[in-house]
Amino acid sequence: MRNTARWATTLGLTAATVCGPLTGAALAAPDHTPASLHAPSALVLTVGHGESATLATPVRAVTLVCAPRPAGTHPAAGPACAELRGAGGDLEALTADEDVLCTREYEPVVVTVDGVWEGRRVSYERTFANECVKNAHGSGVFAF
Numbered sequence: 184m185r186n187t188a189r190w191a192t193t194l195g196l197t198a199a200t201v202c203g204p205l206t207g208a209a210l211a212a213p214d215h216t217p218a219s220l221h222a223p224s225a226l227v228l229t230v231g232h233g234e235s236a237t238l239a240t241p242v243r244a245v246t247l248v249c250a251p252r253p254a255g256t257h258p259a260a261g262p263a264c265a266e267l268r269g270a271g272g273d274l275e276a277l278t279a280d281e282d283v284l285c286t287r288e289y290e291p292v293v294v295t296v297d298g299v300w301e302g303r304r305v306s307y308e309r310t311f312a313n314e315c316v317k318n319a320h321g322s323g324v325f326a327f
Contacts (some may be wrong), residue, residue: 224249224264224272226298226305228257228327230317234291236308241295245327250301262323272300274307277324285315292317294325 218323226247233239246255249264257263274296292314296307311317318326 191199193320217296222266224298224300225255226296226300228325229295229323230327231293232291233293234310236295239293244325247298247324257326259323263326266323271301272305274305274309274324277320279316279320283315284317285313285319288313291312 194257207289226249227239227244229236229242231239231246245257245261247257247260248254249260249267253260253264261321266273266277290313291310292312293308294317296305311320
């Protein structure tokens, strides 16, 4: 049942992020700027305590829109998008900041990312040993 709630939250936030600009004033005054070379990139990121997304209840969720421009509820959308672009959108390629020292305590934190990156469907899950390790890894993307 928790997995169903996570998917419902993810789909709702993704729909609001992608479709939100299509309502209201955006329909009344269309923008005549050239289209981006890439399809829109919109992601929903969640974090919860536990060893897997199916066992963890999401504690926080943010949206991250990187195309056509950085936006969303992510606290550092610009740097997070720049970091993702630098990794080619590959969440597995994000590395830990080696200058950060974390304790070796084991309090697992699971991060999920679902959405679209440059037209490709993205579904990612990763479990970190603790909150410090999560924040050091992919420092701009996972720090929310």
